[in-house]
Amino acid sequence: MFSPVDDIKSRLDIVDIIQEYVPLKMAGANLKGLCPFHREKTPSFMVHRGRQMWHCFGCNLGGDMFTFIQKIENIEFPEALEVLAKKANVELKREDPQLRSERQRMRELLSASAQWFAVQLQGAQGAEALRYLKETRVLIPDTLEEWLLGYAPKGWEELTRFLRAKGYRDQEMVNAGMALAGRARGVYDRFRDRIMFPLRDHHGAIVGFTGRQLHENKEEGGKYVNTPETLLYHKRAVLFGLDKAKQDIRAQGIALVVEGQMDVISLWQAGIR
Ligand SMILES: [Zn+2]
Known part of the structure; x- marks a missing residue:
């Protein structure tokens, strides 16, 4: 139809x-x-x-x-x-x-992407990323699950193909910051061969991602790549981990601000919340 x-x-x-x-x-x-x-x-x-x-x-x-x-x-x-x-x-x-609002569609697209990245992390393509998180970063499975960490595979149209099959238009993927418009042949994945950290607003809804390079590769952009500014993601307005920490911050009257996503997650796993 x-x-x-x-x-x-x-x-x-x-x-x-x-x-x-x-x-x-x-x-x-x-x-x-x-x-x-x-x-x-x-x-x-x-x-x-x-x-x-x-x-x-x-x-x-x-x-x-x-x-x-x-x-x-x-x-x-x-x-x-x-x-x-x-x-x-x-x-x-x-x-x-x-007809549902563009925002709602974008939220669903990002949530589906995060779930898909998490599945890839547990699959054959994600084996090395998973080993890095477990052995080098000493993260336990509960932590990976709680933060919905994932892996974006190396290919050019891995996520793009998945999202297309879910009924999303190429333009929607570009608008959500998940794909880039190529000159020759349509859109391709923005995040490739990266460990994926979902970024959430203070309500806990996924609004974007930080992708950390698994293998250093200068041609593939920096070590960290973020979702660009979108309808949902405003860099200045998102503080990683705030959705989980806000109640404790309010209760205890203090907040601990650290530099990277990995620091936040490691502290969280160590019980510092
Ligand atoms: Zn013009």
Whole structure:
């Protein structure tokens, strides 16, 4: 069965949608115009009719017709879905999961990712990471479980493939900070060959990850890679372990702040909470 998103995309042309806001001119196989998202005098805003995508080479924004409507109308995905469904004459069922707020979808995506990383840690690909955590870091299974530590495998599309099978769109993975948009062939995993620490807000909901390199590899970014700023993850607002510590902090009136995630977890395991 067609999802409403596919249904809408098959009935509408991105060129018509964008032309309601931005005058476009033919430029080879594509169309171009002045970018509505940054000031410019020469057009660097491109629309690809064949791929039904847009991209601005000036401000580097881009996406499909849904992301365009979200940006230009300053609305979230569920509202953009309603706007375009109306244009396309597609009826949306109220209980459609795509209508749930973008935040809720992102929370579920991150939670599913964390569970999947934890499963990988216990699997064949995670053997070395698990050995590191148990032997070098002396963490016990209860601790791994409590903090939901995981492992992101080496491949380029491991998590991406899993999330796609769960019904998430590539754009949602990018928005959640779990995937990066490649130039040539779609999206790929942001975290590869890393031990994964879920980051939680003070309610305990997963809002992002820190990934620690298992093998030093300069080409693969730094030793630690964090989720970028997203709808849910704001670096300044997240203090690792606060969701677990806040009651004790309130009760005892003191808080111990240490440098790394591993320090927090080791202290927690040692009974310092
Ligand atoms: Zn632009």
